[in-house]
Ligand SMILES: Nc1ncnc2c1ncn2[C@@H]1O[C@H](COP(=O)(O)OP(=O)(O)OP(=O)(O)O)[C@@H](O)[C@H]1O
């Protein structure tokens with residue numbers, strides 16, 4: 001087993017350590033939450049498109065293996081999903097799907113269980129296939145709510161983990177809950193955790209919620225959480241979901257869309273850590289479960 005993990009690491013190294021001239025590093029952003037239904041998928045999709053608008057090459061990976069629905073919000077019916085890739089019926093290149101919005105996405109495998117359950121052979125091919133995403137400047141990973149081994153693996157591996165909450169007390173409590181689990185699991189003060197407060201009615205409301213979560217995290221969990229920004233409650237979000245068109249495309253100047261642009265510019269200001277990139281991501285991901 002240890003040999004196998006070592007082999008996988010070598011494989012990743014070989015694939016990424018000597019990048020071709022002009023080869024870029026891929027920044028990995030994982031989006032998660034404590035409570036379900038707080039807006040992760042909508043924010044992931046629209047964040048991806050907002051990054052594309054400022055010239056980034058973005059791939060969105062739907063890692064919610066329970067209820068994959070990035071494709072629903074994008075209004076695309078994928079021919080193939082991660083399921084076909086893991087089952088070796090298709091390569092990653094085959095399943096990357098173009099959209100009308102300047103991003104590409106990889107559809108999730110609804111109902112599929114944990115990556116940790118893959119056989120060694122499947123895991124090895126998963127790593128090889130993930131390297132096909134290293135073309136992107138930014139890889140955004142939409143996950144399921146709550147704590148599963150799967151989500152923690154993606155948190156472990158990401159450069160930035162965006163924790164989404166709303167001002168609802170239950171969402172705040174659950175956001176704190178997932179931060180606590182991350183703090184306990186990794187015992188690392190700087191996990192790149194960043195809070196987004198979605199569905200706020202005012203700037204002050206966002207700030208108030210963020211301050212509460214962040215100060216409790218600092219005080220009791222000794223883990224750093226930055227306030228990344230807020231997204232206004234906007235009826236356009238729901239109507240866009242019904243139209244199956246992302247809200248930043250329906251109304252690029254709308255309230256919610258502008259909030260997303262603010263989040264993009266804040267993320268762009270955050271320095272991109274050394275030792276990151278897709279190869280490092282895969283090393284961390286499979287180092288944990290290997
Ligand atoms: N800023 C917003 N303004 C208004 N409604 C919103 C906003 N954000 C999200 N919603 C509503 O919340 C619903 C759920 O959003 P979404 O599916 O993105 O959540 P999720 O966190 O991905 O859910 P799950 O945990 O099931 O994956 C949307 O369909 C929309 O109706």
Ligand SMILES: [Mg+2]
Pocket residue numbers: 040041042064069143
């Ligand atoms: Mg979702």
